[in-house]
Amino acid sequence: MRFYSTNYRAPRTDFFTAVLTGQAPDRGLYMPERIPVIAKADFRKFSGAPYYEAANFVLRMFLDGITDEELLAKCKKAYSFWPRLEKAGGRKYLLWLDTGPTASFKDFAAQMMSPLMGHKLKAGEKLFILTATSGDTGSAIANAFHNIPNIEIIILFPINEVTPNQRKQMTTLGGNVKTIAINGKFDDCQAMVKEAFADKRLKLNLSSANSINIARLIPQSVYYLWAYTQLVTDMGEEVIFSIPSGNFGDMMGAVLAWKMGLPIKKIIVATNANDEFPAFMKTGIYKKIEPSRRCISNAMNVGHPSNLTRLIDVFGGRMDEKGNLRKAPDMEKMRAFIHAVSVSDEETRKCIADTYKKEAIVLEPHGAVAWYALGKFLKEHKEENKTLCISLETANPAKFPEEITRILGISPAVPESLAKLDKLKENYIKMNADYESFYKYLQGRR
Numbered sequence: 001m002r003f004y005s006t007n008y009r010a011p012r013t014d015f016f017t018a019v020l021t022g023q024a025p026d027r028g029l030y031m032p033e034r035i036p037v038i039a040k041a042d043f044r045k046f047s048g049a050p051y052y053e054a055a056n057f058v059l060r061m062f063l064d065g066i067t068d069e070e071l072l073a074k075c076k077k078a079y080s081f082w083p084r085l086e087k088a089g090g091r092k093y094l095l096w097l098d099t100g101p102t103a104s105f106k107d108f109a110a111q112m113m114s115p116l117m118g119h120k121l122k123a124g125e126k127l128f129i130l131t132a133t134s135g136d137t138g139s140a141i142a143n144a145f146h147n148i149p150n151i152e153i154i155i156l157f158p159i160n161e162v163t164p165n166q167r168k169q170m171t172t173l174g175g176n177v178k179t180i181a182i183n184g185k186f187d188d189c190q191a192m193v194k195e196a197f198a199d200k201r202l203k204l205n206l207s208s209a210n211s212i213n214i215a216r217l218i219p220q221s222v223y224y225l226w227a228y229t230q231l232v233t234d235m236g237e238e239v240i241f242s243i244p245s246g247n248f249g250d251m252m253g254a255v256l257a258w259k260m261g262l263p264i265k266k267i268i269v270a271t272n273a274n275d276e277f278p279a280f281m282k283t284g285i286y287k288k289i290e291p292s293r294r295c296i297s298n299a300m301n302v303g304h305p306s307n308l309t310r311l312i313d314v315f316g317g318r319m320d321e322k323g324n325l326r327k328a329p330d331m332e333k334m335r336a337f338i339h340a341v342s343v344s345d346e347e348t349r350k351c352i353a354d355t356y357k358k359e360a361i362v363l364e365p366h367g368a369v370a371w372y373a374l375g376k377f378l379k380e381h382k383e384e385n386k387t388l389c390i391s392l393e394t395a396n397p398a399k400f401p402e403e404i405t406r407i408l409g410i411s412p413a414v415p416e417s418l419a420k421l422d423k424l425k426e427n428y429i430k431m432n433a434d435y436e437s438f439y440k441y442l443q444g445r446r
């Protein structure tokens with residue numbers, strides 16, 4: 001299987017080259033040149049099977065350059081945790097993706113990407129992964145790369161912009177995970193990382209692990225396939241997924257699953273007040289939101305989703321890396337498959353309060369955006385009230401204790417992965433937002 005760039009000016013490449021390159025040389029995003037359709041008999045095998053087997057099956061269709069035994073071993077090791085389905089009235093379910101080591105859905109992609117990145121490194125070769133983070137991504141990446149041989153991970157975070165819990169999730173690992181608290185903002189961290197990538201003086205083997213990496217995208221299709229096959233044995237039943245969306249990596253996973261033959265009737269793309277995509281679906285005109293709007297579902301505060309290019313590509317259009325629409329996608333087809341909704345903070349809070357009252361379920365702000373959007377959709381489309389609906393919960397409520405306590409008056413139960421943090425020792429250095437200091441630090445790591 002080969003991978004092409006959505007800008008169509010870079011050579012096609014194999015999976016592992018695409019993984020280590022990240023963004024294609026023409027600044028496009030890699031996509032698989034065809035999406036294999038899974039036979040019904042194979043779908044049925046997922047039912048009741050361990051999660052890692054479904055992951056192994058899906059990845060096997062896309063990856064060359066790794067043996068069956070190696071891939072299966074990596075999947076088994078990555079997925080010691082599984083998603084959890086919770087019934088929430090009628091034919092509606094919540095898919096909890098907070099069961100990984102950092103209690104966010106990003107674990108499902110990051111835990112798989114890290115061994116895949118390490119796979120092609122030769123003995124004695126060292127890869128440095130630089131990441132700037134404002135919170136959740138950094139911790140998911142740090143946990144995923146911890147103890148991966150030949151890889152050192154260097155994370156820059158703004159000292160005053162991450163919560164103590166987020167910080168501890170990155171700084172208590174030690175070993176090959178190096179953390180630097182920058183005396184500045186997230187933008188400073190990002191600028192320093194960008195400058196390092198452009199610095200010809202540095203003779204280090206550098207890479208990034210950001211959300212557009214194809215090794216993060218493909219694993220995100222697995223939980224859609226897996227969840228459906230746990231609930232349905234006859235492959236005929238259609239399903240609606242509601243997805244809380246920011247950079248659209250998660251929702252692109254659903255699009256891949258649909259292309260693989262999962263009978264998805266519709267996906268609901270639920271955004272917070274950053275409504276550039278719902279507006280585009282309405283008008284056909286795309287306008288980024290700059291700067292992005294601050295909402296309580298902060299991991300979704302995105303004014304231009306980095307994976308939107310891929311969605312446009314799937315529907316026959318073209319969008320460049322700056323967000324300019326070069327060729328319109330088939331809007332009619334897109335509207336038939338995707339229902340896009342923007343949900344305000346007020347609606348999100350109301351949803352958290354109502355769901356607790358009605359179902360005794362504690363939602364967190366990201367999942368609540370999707371759950372609210374689904375409820376609204378079903379009110380407007382009574383004919384869908386018997387359709388199987390699955391709404392994604394992308395983080396554990398205990399990651400947002402202040403907000404939950406304010407809304408519900410209770411503090412959310414803390415999962416083991418977060419509870420143990422307070423007992424661990426933190427280890428990080430502090431640095432000013434000054435590139436030369438960072439340069440010297442990197443030189444010292446050779």
Ligand SMILES: *Cc1c(COP(=O)(O)O)cnc(C)c1O
Pocket residue numbers: 104105106136244245246247248249250251299300366367394395
């Ligand atoms: C990153 C994140 C999202 C958004 O996912 P995208 O793939 O960027 O659309 C939603 N919820 C949580 C908790 C996240 O961390």
